[in-house]
Amino acid sequence: MLRIPCPYCGPRDETEFAYGGEAHIARPQNPATTTDADWADFLFMRKNPKGRHRERWMHARGCRQWFNVERDTVTHQIVTVYRMGEPPPETPR
Amino acid sequence: MSTQPFRLPRGGRIDRARPHRFIFNGRAYSGYAGDTLAAALLANGIHLVGRSFKYHRPRGIVTAGVEEPNALVQLGVGARSEPNLRATQCELYDGLIATSQNCWPSLRFDLGAINDRLARFLPAGFYYKTFMWPPSAWMQYEHAIRRMAGLGTAPEERDSDRYDKRLVHCDVLVVGAGPAGLAAALAAGRTGARVILADEQVEFGGSLLSGSAEIDGRPALDWVARATAELDWMAEAKLLRRATVFGYYDHNYLAIVERVADHLANPGEREPRQRLWKVRARQVVLATGAIERPLIFRDNDRPGIMLAGAARAYAHRYAAVPGRRTVVFTNNDSAYAAALDLIEAGGPVTTLIDIRAEPQGELADAVRAHGVEVIGGSAIVATSGRHRVKGVEVMRLTPDGTGVAGPVKYRDCDVVCMSGGWTPAVHLFSQSRGTLAYDSTHGCFVPSRAAQATHVAGICNGAWTLAECLRQGFTAGTAAARAAGFVEVAAAAAPPAPEPTATPPRILWAVPSDRAGTTSKHFVDFQNDVTVADIQLAAREGYRSVEHVKRYTTSGMGTDQGKLGNIPALGVLSDVLAADLPSLGTTTFRPPYTPVSFGALTGRDIDALADPIRVTPMHDWHVANGAIFEDVGQWKRPHFYPRAGETMRAAVDREVTAARTAVGILDASTLGKIDIQGPDAVTLLNRIYTNGWTTLEAARCRYGLMLKDDGMVIDDGVTTRLAPDHFHMTTTTGNAARVLGWLEEWVQTEWPDLRVYMASVTEQWAVATLSGPRARDVLAAAGTDLDLAPTAFPSQSMRQGAVAGMPARVFRVSFTGELSYEVNVPARCGGALWEALIAAGAPFGITPYGTEAMHVLRAEKGFIIVGQETDGTVTPLDLGLDRLVSKTKDFIGKRALLRPDTQRSDRKQLVGLLTEDPNEVLPEGAQIVVERRPEPPMPMIGHVTSSYFSPTLGRSIALALIVGGRARHGETLCVPLLGKTVKVEVAESCFYDRDGARANG
Incomplete structure (x- = not known):
């Protein structure tokens, strides 16, 4: 079970969190003028990297805040966490 | 009662003042406090304890610990009965009852042993090859196979014991309290770090409990006692005995099962039987020891053939000698030490056979000095004895170790002590995703690179001497504490522990025999009856991956997960494939290290505590008035309210009719x-x-x-x-x-x-919904300051005021198609509101209705239920709700409604269905076809989403999602059911009061 450092509450067990998939998927500003292909890309296409992955988590059984996590999908190491709207911090590879 | 003829007159860590009686296979025996069941059986001269899984061969006690593959017993009776327990770990208590498994009619005479004679027809993969055809017959085959091949029996009664769970944090978790673990715990504990030391045995000491080692010039157990006493004094140290760390998960999360009361004849009321510890540790020190390997020689499975270290443990720790004439067979030094211990304890050793040529050195000299015949460069090529080993045949090994030659020597014996070297217990390290490296000298894998905050110490880290174990322990403990932020106050030096100089082992995975062939059984995996021939067959048939060989031969499966046989199996495979052993890798180590009971994992989360139960403020009234409840998520909702003698159908019809003709009341608080x-x-x-x-x-x-x-x-x-x-x-x-x-x-x-x-605010408001032509009358009769006139309080509006003296928000919205008021009051008023409305409504025939009637009422109106008419693939257009989709503004999902796929005219659309026979109620989920063909396949064009008998219409109604459904109005379609075909007509999804006059009046 992962131990996730909530940027608002501190480190908590994974069971307190909900997973929200890949982070930084920008919703197209003007859906009406977005092509079908681009819209489908936004809706359905996600990265599935072996390694570093930026993803969203929500502290569902805590402060209920969404935030971003950079996690290594191989080692489960959590490299960094940052709040919604903040740019991803530079992390050493 | 027998007299323990194999018990030594003195010594051992048993309490002779506390004799225990126990029953094994219906016979009474005696042992002592401090015995395991296996030790007590050996003290009574009993080696035969079980039958093997596949061939039903007689099997004895092989080990003295957690790795035992054979001596599995069913312990206890009735609800407390538990199968597959290792006799080598069951602590003896007074009145213990144990029985052997997988034998019928009895342990000594087992009819299943015919499989042993049929072995040539039962090779690896036999079941896959034989029972494939016809596929439909597998269920019958499986039934018979499961009866023949099996372990213990699961109890049928409910588990009567209690279990508990704890979640704890610590700075350093030390796993294993042998010399390395104790040293690590001491070093870490002295810094003030919060230390947990967990060991699966009854007492601390690990391997030191079973040998005669010395530390600092005194018996090693004196050091153990001093170390334990010091740890006991540490305020921040928690010592767990009988506690197996069985899982090492991500981010240093480990799970421990502590057997709190398994060893007690009469467990106390206040203690759980077992306790699950969930530990989040800053740092972990693994000092998990090593497991001795068997030698893989012909017929190496007879009762009486056991690991040398186990024999040593029984003699030394439990004062029970396994036999009177012991033959030792080894490829390494440790069996010499075991032989010396056995001799000293009073168990005569006659012959020692060493795979290594010309055994020399202190140990060999010491053994010879006791008059033991030492035969070097030789191997056991056969054994005899059915229920107990009687003798061995010995021949010289050829120099390359692949064959035997020369005359056969016969040696009588009643015990064979074997040692094939030691395998570090890297299970937890590997579970944590640390990588392993192969040690070719000792023929085993050792930890290489840790993946988490893990330190490894002792023989599980390739420390082959006691002094090195202690040194590594102190180093690892200090390093772990420092990494957790604690600095040592005084340097901890490992005490000296001199041992004889070691000679390296000689690795020979399959010991050759002069007789080969499929009937020759060199067992690699005792529990699953996997032989060298099975692994060779798998390789011949093209299996290369160890994971595939494991699954094909079943080597390494079962309750012991190959603790003895995995490495020898790999060795045999590398021999036959002529491949480098480390290049084959290992099978994946998965938790749990040893089987864990469901009870321990579940803890107290059973029955009412398994999941929260949510009830509304009106719940007591529903119970008192005979409601039958339905689970909706975690909520208990009244399903219907049957009167005496009423069927569900009659009750629901009555409730629906009341709402249509008079007034009904629904507890809608769960909304x-x-x-x-x-x-x-x-x-x-x-x-x-x-x-x-x-x-x-x-x-x-x-x-x-x-x-x-x-x-x-x-x-x-x-x-x-x-x-x-x-x-x-x-x-x-x-x-x-x-x-x-x-x-x-x-x-x-x-x-x-x-x-x-x-x-x-779901739980802040209690909601009673009045629905029906008399709803307004009931609300007025209950007393309200609201003007209920339709013009003053029209449909689709809300008014705040008092109802029956309670502050209320009243919503005039309808899910039934009738005049409806959803009366919301603060939750604390819910019960009072409900009773006030019931009382006020009595003259109007008010009838409480449940969720089933609610469903019928809404289905008559064609109202959807999300999750019933929708399944995550249904758009508003599919539901015919285009009028709710704004053309002018953007909203979540709008763009997707313009995609070609959501615009298709042949999407499934919501329609109503009317069966030809008005009394036929379709099953929900039934598939719909245009016409029924005699045989599948036939294109399915939709399915029934809701289906009820409508008392209002006097006939059945259904809602369905059908391809291009709206264009099919009036068409007749077919619903194929088992044994019949139901004809249905496609209709409007709203069956009643289409213009909505009833709700809006």
């Missing part, structure tokens, strides 16, 4: 309710719902549909504007939490600029 406030609340609703909200006036209600961005319906409900920037949203009962989460997600992640705030 999800979200309070939404803020200047941008209306903006949020406009984006979340498909329809527009800007023009909604205060105190007005509107039905809304919520989509995901892929255009599919996820929820619906009525939302009411309480004030310009204040809304009351309702959601489906089961979706309340999800919808709140959905709103929060959008506001937090996509629209943080919106000034809007929301909170769940």
Whole structure:
């Protein structure tokens, strides 16, 4: 079970969190003028990297805040966490 | 009662003042406190304890610990009975009852042993090859196979014991309390770190309990006692005995099962039977020891053939000698030490056979000095004795070790002690995803690179001497504490522990024999009856991956997960494939290290505590009035209220009819309710719902549909504007939490600029829904200051006032198609409101109705239920709700509704179905075809989503999703069911009062 450092509450067990998939998927500003292909890309296409992955988590059984996590999908190491709207911090590879 | 003829007159760590009686296979025996069941059986001269899994061969006690493959017993009777327990770990208590497994009619005479004679017809993969055809017969085969091949029997009664769980944090968790673990715990504990030391045995000491080692010039157990006493004094150290660390998960999360009361004849009322410890450790020190390997020689499975280290443990720790004439067979030094211990304890050793040529050195000299015949460069090529080994045949090995030659020597014996070297217990290290390296000298894998905050010490880290174990222990403990932020106060030096100089082992995975062939059984995996021949066969048939060989031969499966046989099996495979052993890798180590009971994993989360039960404020009334309940999520909702002698159908018909002709009352408190406030609340609703909200006036209600961005319906409900920037949203009962989460997600992640705030108020409001032509009369009779005149309180509006003296919000919205008032009062008033309305409604024939009648009423009106008419692939257009989809504003899901796929005319669309026979009620989920063909396949064009008998219409009704359904009105379709075909006509999805006059009047 992962131990996730909530940027608002501190480190908590994974069971307190909900997973929200890949982070930084920008919703197209003007859906009406977005092509079908681009819209489908936004809706359905996600990265599935072996390694570093930026993803969203929500502290569902805590402060209920969404935030971003950079996690290594191989080692489960959590490299960094940052709040919604903040740019991803530079992390050493 | 027998007299323990194999018990030594003195010594051992047993309490001779506390004799225990026990029953094994129906016979009474005696042992002592401190014995394991296996030790007590050996003291009574019993080696034969079980039958093997496949061939039903007689099997004895092989080990003295956790790795035991054979001596599995069924312990206890009735609800407390537990199968597959290792006799080598069951502590003896007075009155213990144990029975052998997998034998019938008895252990000594087992009919299943015919499999041993048929072995040539039962090679690896036999079941896969033989029982494939015809496929339909597998169920019968499986039944017979499961009866023949099996272990213990699961108890049929409910587990009567209690279990407990604890979640703890510590700075350093030390796993294993042998010399390395104790040293690590001492070093870490002295820094003031919070230390947990867990060991699976009854007492600390590990391997030191079973040998005669010395530390600092004194018996090693003196050092163990001093170390344990020091740890006991440490305020921050927690010492767990009988506690197996069975899982090492991510981020230093480990699980321990502590056997609190398994060893007690009469467990106390206050203690659980077992306790699960869930530990989050800053640092972990693994000092998990090593497991001795068997030698893989012909017929190496007879009762009486055991590991040398186990024999040593029985003699030394339990004062029980395994036999009177012992032959030792080894490839390494440790068996010499075991032989010396056995001799000293009083168990004569006659012959020692060493695979290594010319055994020399201190140990060999010492053994010879006791008159033991030492035969070097030789191997056991055969053994005899059915229920107990009687003798061995010995021949010289050829120099390359692949064959034998020369004359055969016969040696009588009643015990063979074997040692094939030692395998570090890297299970937990490997579970933590640390990598392993191969040690070719000792023929085993050792930890290489840790993946987590893990330190490894002792023989599990390749420390082959006691002095090195102690040194590594102190080093690892100090390093772990330092990494957790604790600095040592005084340097801890490992005490000296001199041992004889070691000679390296000689690795020979399969010991050759002069007789080969498929009937020759060199057992690699005792528990699953896997032989060298099986692994060779798998390789011949093309299996290369160790994972595939494991699954094909079953080597390494079962309750012991190959603790003895995995490495020898790999060795045999590398020999036959002529491949480098480390290049083959190992099979994956998975938790649990040893089997864990479901009880321990479940703890107290059973029955009412398994999942929260949510009840409404009116629940007691429902119970008192005979409601039958239905689970809706965690809620208990009245399903229907049968009167004496009434069937469900009759009750539901009565409840529906009451709501249509008089008045019904429904407990709607479970409806999800979200309070939404803020200047941008209306903006949020406009984006979340498909329809527009800007023009909604205060105190007005509107039905809304919520989509995901892929255009599919996820929820619906009525939302009411309480004030310009204040809304009351309702959601489906089961979706309340999800919808709140959905709103929060959008506001937090996509629209943080919106000034809007929301909170769940589901449990703050109790709701009683009055529905039916007399609903207004009941509300008036209950007493209210609201003007109920239709012009003053029209449909789709909300009024705040008093109802029966309680503060209320009354919503005039209808899910039944009848005149309806949803009366919301503070939750604490729910019971009083309900009783007041029931009393006021009595003259009008008020009838409580449950969720089933609610479903019938809404289905008659063609109202959808999200999750029933929708399944995540249904758009508002599919439901025929185009009028709720705004053309002018953007909303979540709008763009997806313009994709070609959501625009297709042949999507499944919601329609009504009327069966040809009005009394035929279709099963929900039934598939729909255009015409039934004699045989499948036939194209299925849809399915039934809701189906009921409608008492209002006097016939059955159904809703269905059908390909291009709206264009099929009037068509006749078929619903193929088992044994019949039902003809249905496609109809409007609304069956009753299509213009809505009843609800709006």
